[in-house]
Amino acid sequence: MKRFLSLLLAALMLLSLAALSGCGSSSDTLTLNVYNWGEYISDGSEGSLDTVKAFEEWYQQEYGQKVKVNYSTFASNEDMYAKISSGAVSYDVIIPSDYMIARMASENMLLPLDFDNIPNYQYIDESFRGLYYDPDNLYSVPYTYGIVGVIYNANVVDEADAQGWELMWNDKYAGNILQFNNSRDAFGTAMYKLGLDVNSTDKAVWDQALAELQTQAPLVKSYVMDEIYNMMESGEAAVGAYYAGDYFTMLDAQAEDVDLQFYYPERTNYYVDAMCIPSSCQNKELAESFINFMLSSEPAVANAVYTYYASPNSLVYNDEGYLAELGEETVAILYPGIENFRELYNTSAYRNLDPDTLSYINSLWETLKIG
Amino acid sequence: MKPIAKFYTALLMIFLFAPIAILLVFSFNEAKSLSVFSGFSLHWYQELLRDSETIDAVKNTLILAVSASLISTVMGTAAAVGIYRLRNRYLRSTLETVTNIPMINPDIITGISLMLMFVFVGRLFGAHTSLNFGTMLISHVTFCLPYVILQVLPKLQQMDQALPEAAMDLGCTPLKAFIKVEIPEIAPGILTGLIMAFTLSLDDFVISYFTSGTTFQTLPIRIYNMTKKTVTPKMYALATLIFFVILALLIITNLMGANNAQNVQDSKRPKARKGSLPAA
Numbered sequence: 001m002k003r004f005l006s007l008l009l010a011a012l013m014l015l016s017l018a019a020l021s022g023c024g025s026s027s028d029t030l031t032l033n034v035y036n037w038g039e040y041i042s043d044g045s046e047g048s049l050d051t052v053k054a055f056e057e058w059y060q061q062e063y064g065q066k067v068k069v070n071y072s073t074f075a076s077n078e079d080m081y082a083k084i085s086s087g088a089v090s091y092d093v094i095i096p097s098d099y100m101i102a103r104m105a106s107e108n109m110l111l112p113l114d115f116d117n118i119p120n121y122q123y124i125d126e127s128f129r130g131l132y133y134d135p136d137n138l139y140s141v142p143y144t145y146g147i148v149g150v151i152y153n154a155n156v157v158d159e160a161d162a163q164g165w166e167l168m169w170n171d172k173y174a175g176n177i178l179q180f181n182n183s184r185d186a187f188g189t190a191m192y193k194l195g196l197d198v199n200s201t202d203k204a205v206w207d208q209a210l211a212e213l214q215t216q217a218p219l220v221k222s223y224v225m226d227e228i229y230n231m232m233e234s235g236e237a238a239v240g241a242y243y244a245g246d247y248f249t250m251l252d253a254q255a256e257d258v259d260l261q262f263y264y265p266e267r268t269n270y271y272v273d274a275m276c277i278p279s280s281c282q283n284k285e286l287a288e289s290f291i292n293f294m295l296s297s298e299p300a301v302a303n304a305v306y307t308y309y310a311s312p313n314s315l316v317y318n319d320e321g322y323l324a325e326l327g328e329e330t331v332a333i334l335y336p337g338i339e340n341f342r343e344l345y346n347t348s349a350y351r352n353l354d355p356d357t358l359s360y361i362n363s364l365w366e367t368l369k370i371g
Numbered sequence: 372m373k374p375i376a377k378f379y380t381a382l383l384m385i386f387l388f389a390p391i392a393i394l395l396v397f398s399f400n401e402a403k404s405l406s407v408f409s410g411f412s413l414h415w416y417q418e419l420l421r422d423s424e425t426i427d428a429v430k431n432t433l434i435l436a437v438s439a440s441l442i443s444t445v446m447g448t449a450a451a452v453g454i455y456r457l458r459n460r461y462l463r464s465t466l467e468t469v470t471n472i473p474m475i476n477p478d479i480i481t482g483i484s485l486m487l488m489f490v491f492v493g494r495l496f497g498a499h500t501s502l503n504f505g506t507m508l509i510s511h512v513t514f515c516l517p518y519v520i521l522q523v524l525p526k527l528q529q530m531d532q533a534l535p536e537a538a539m540d541l542g543c544t545p546l547k548a549f550i551k552v553e554i555p556e557i558a559p560g561i562l563t564g565l566i567m568a569f570t571l572s573l574d575d576f577v578i579s580y581f582t583s584g585t586t587f588q589t590l591p592i593r594i595y596n597m598t599k600k601t602v603t604p605k606m607y608a609l610a611t612l613i614f615f616v617i618l619a620l621l622i623i624t625n626l627m628g629a630n631n632a633q634n635v636q637d638s639k640r641p642k643a644r645k646g647s648l649p650a651a
Contacts, residue, residue, distance in 0.1 A: 033500075033585035038596030039603075045422045070586045071424070073596035088490045089585050090499040229601045234407065249600060253403040282499060307600075 029066040032286050035080060035091040037273070038073040040144075042299070042306035049302035055293045059286075067286065084109065090280035092287040098272045099352040101140050102133040110139040111277045117288035120295035120315075127341040128312040131272060132351065140274035141291050144309035146243040147336070148188075148269045151250065154259040156238040164265045165193035167239055169212075174219040178231060178240035181223035183365035184350055185269070186213060189241055192267040192348070199351045203360055210364045217368065229253070232260060243271075244333055245309035262333055270341075270349045272312070310334045391614060398607035419605040419612075428593040429609070432573060435504075435589060439511035440568035446512065447519025447568075448561055452553075454520070455527040467524070474517045482581035485510045489582065502584030510582045511572045518571060519564035526560030527553075559628075566624065570617075 034052070044050030052069050059067045074080040077100040083089060085107075096104065104110050115121050121141060128142045152162055161170055168177055168189060180186040190212035191198045196205050221237050231237040232250050235258040242250075247262045254260050275291045277284060293299060297315045301322045304311040316322055323331055338344060353361075401410040419425065450470070457463040473481060486502070493501020534556065538548040554561075576591040583592060594606055 035585075038593070038598065039600045043422065043424055045418055045605075050423070072583075072585055072588045073593065075596045075598050086486065086490060088486055088493070088500075088502045091585060226598060226601060246600070249403075253407070255407040280499060 029068050030283060030286055031068045031070060032093070032283065032290055033070045033072070033089070033091045034290065035072055035074060035084075035094045037095065038075060040073070040095065040273075040307055041071075042302035048306050049298065051294065051299040051302055054299060055290060058293060059289065069290075084278055084280065087280075090282055091278055092281045092283060093275055093290055094278050095143050095273055095275050098131065098133040098274070099350060101274060101276060103352050104276070104278070105134065105139050109279050111279050111281060111284060112138045113141070113277060113291075114284070114288060117285060118292045118295070120292050123295060123314045125312045125314055127338075128272065129342075131342060132346045132349070133272075134274070140276050141295065142272050142274045142312040143294070144245075144304070144307060145270065145272040145312055146245055146309050147264060148185075148241055149244055149247065149262050149264045149333075150239065150241050151232055151247050151260055151262050152240075153232070153235060153238040154261045155235075155257060162261065162263060165189055168241065169193070169216050169219070170239075171219055173239055175221050176238040177216070177219050177221055178224050178228055178237045179213075179216065179220045179222075180241065181225050183361050185241075186223070186365070186368075187361060188269050188350065190216070192265060192269070195267065198269070198348065199353065201354065201357050203357075206357075206361055206364055210368060213368050223369070233258065243309070245307065247333070248308045248330060264336060267348055270345045272345070272349075308334075394607050395611050395614070398604060398611045400604060403604060415604040415608040418603075419608045422605060425590070425593060425605070425609065428588055428590045431587055432590040435507060435511060435587075436569050436572040439508055439515055439572040440565055442508070443512045443515035443568045444519050444561060444565045447516050447564055448523050448557075450516070451520045451523035451527060452549075455524060470517050470520050472517075473514055474521070478514075478575070478577035479581075481514055482510070482578040485513065485578065486581040500584055502582055504584070504587045506582050506584065507579060507587060507589075510578050511575065514575070514578060515568035515571055518567045519561075522564035522567065523557055523560040526557035530556045562624075 042048045042051045044053070052071050056067050056069055059065065074083065077097050080094065080096060081100060081104070084091065084094070084104075101110070118141060124142055128145070129137050134140045150162070150165070150167055152167060154162075156176065157167070157173060161167055161172065167173070168179070170177075180189065187206065187209045188198050190196075190209040191200075191205075194208065194212055196209060200206065221231075224231065224240070228237075228240050228242055229246070229250055232240055233253045234255050244262065244264075247260065251260050275294065277287045277291075281287055294303070295313055295315070297319065300311060300313045300316050301319050304313075304316045304322060305325060311317060317335055326334070396408070398415055399411050399413070400408050401412040401414060402408075454463060454466050454470075457466065485506075489501050489506045530553065535545075535548045535552050538552045539545065543551065574591060576595065579589050580592055580595075583589065590609075594602060597603070597606070
């Protein structure tokens with residue numbers, strides 16, 4: 001009996017050991033660990049290009065060396081940060097958002113890039129260099145950017161009312177308005193409307209924004225994040241703010257009696273997501289060649305088509321096929337042709353705030369949601 | 372009374388199955404929307420088959436669930452037998468309680484503590500990535516184990532202790548008696564434990580989230596990470612498929628269970644009626 005059990009246990013131990021060692025990579029194949037947002041790269045669905053696989057093939061052709069890309073995804077910047085700072089895993093390429101890049105750079109969690117290995121960086125638009133999160137262009141290569149705008153159902157909303165942030169405060173559409181269910185974004189709408197600084201550390205400024213949100217509260221149908229898609233598509237709500245790329249996702253799925261339209265208020269939030277190399281990187285040159293590959297024409301266009309977000313890459317926004325595929329109207333919305341993007345971005349995009357201010361905002365947010 | 376009972380049953384069924392029904396219907400929707408049903412189509416099923424990342428995630432989830440449930444069933448059964456044989460009553464009840472702790476522990480605490488342990492051990496050995504398939508497997512076995520023990524132990528306690536003794540009297544070695552007499556007696560418990568471990572491992576998110584590495588992503592993690600954009604209807608298609616596979620599995624095991632119960636009753640009844648000595 002005892003012998004049987006001990007044999008069993010020994011077999012188990014062997015099995016788990018085998019499982020553990022089976023994960024070690026063989027020596028002649030390089031591995032590259034990429035960590036990106038979910039649904040944020042062209043993956044071969046709906047006839048698109050599988051960019052990760054394309055990189056593996058390209059690298060083997062170019063250098064005669066096999067590469068295995070381990071591609072995994074995260075759901076938020078904070079999730080990604082937690083995973084990397086735990087030291088449990090090492091990634092070679094990550095694609096965080098602007099404020100997280102600033103934070104990681106200040107905590108020495110990013111490696112400076114060697115741009116000799118990323119010649120395609122030349123195609124990145126001049127206005128996407130020297131942004132506040134990476135003023136000296138050391139750590140990041142922009143991947144996509146987006147601008148928050150107001151989405152409305154033209155069958156309900158009068159064309160004349162569709163202007164600025166005021167639409168979201170218009171009592172004609174009481175019970176038809178959606179507001180962000182996220183303190184930073186919700187306060188943002190009020191602060192842009194009032195012309196306040198969204199990165200202020202002055203508590204009085206935030207109190208002012210809270211008052212504005214409180215006047216809006218009786219008009220708001222609900223505070224939403226992802227639910228906005230279904231509510232706007234079905235016509236359940238008529239006004240809401242979200243990113244331009246997401247507006248097109250809604251447009252694809254709108255109900256027959258719904259006519260969704262989109263515009264940018266004068267002051268609004270911008271985001272930039274950029275490719276970086278974290279300090280846990282195991283093969284920096286390989287990571288840089290991955291970044292360079294993602295900037296080359298074919299994969300960059302495929303990614304832009306797939307994600308529906310705007311690209312800072314001139315190979316993309318000058319690509320005839322890409323422009324034709326999106327259509328004139330879409331291009332006009334995705335690429336509003338902002339002259340002084342860098343300035344606008346540096347003054348009005350959300351930045352990482354100090355913990356004191358953040359917790360103060362959260363307490364105001366609770367006041368708003370409770371009463 | 373009857374109409375009320377019927378109404379109550381109907382209400383219960385609606386609560387339980389309405390969400391699944393909606394998912395099922397919209398997996399056949401031609402359009403992407405959840406609000407408009409624009410026509411029947413298998414489009415999203417085709418899309419699902421083309422999405423290699425999701426298919427990989429399904430494969431990973433199954434590999435993990437099968438290996439974790441098998442390992443935890445073997446280990447859990449062995450542990451249950453060990454606990455059952457303990458002579459010291461206090462030690463036994465202490466051990467039973469201790470094995471129950473991981474069940475009561477919130478997933479998130481189990482997840483974080485496992486991750487910390489793996490990182491600590493990984494650092495000791497100087498690994499740059501301490502999380503991989505192995506660590507996920509260990510975690511899944513960890514949280515499945517108590518459930519298996521919980522299923523097997525009562526079966527052992529219900530078993531007539533004279534049975535293995537009789538087998539040994541009749542010339543069985545202890546090992547043979549265990550395999551031929553005890554295992555068939557506790558088999559229903561082992562099977563339930565196995566199925567429970569499998570389903571628990573299949574839909575675990577929290578613990579997997581903390582212990583997954585760079586190479587091995589399971590389905591729940593993949594779906595969660597899709598929330599930057601909306602979850603696409605191909606996930607409804609996938610959920611529909613999984614639902615039907617599980618349904619089929621349940622029906623099969625229930626049919627098997629019913630058969631077994633029938634057999635047991637059949638074999639017991641004549642003996643009881645005759646009141647004779649059990650046949651050799």
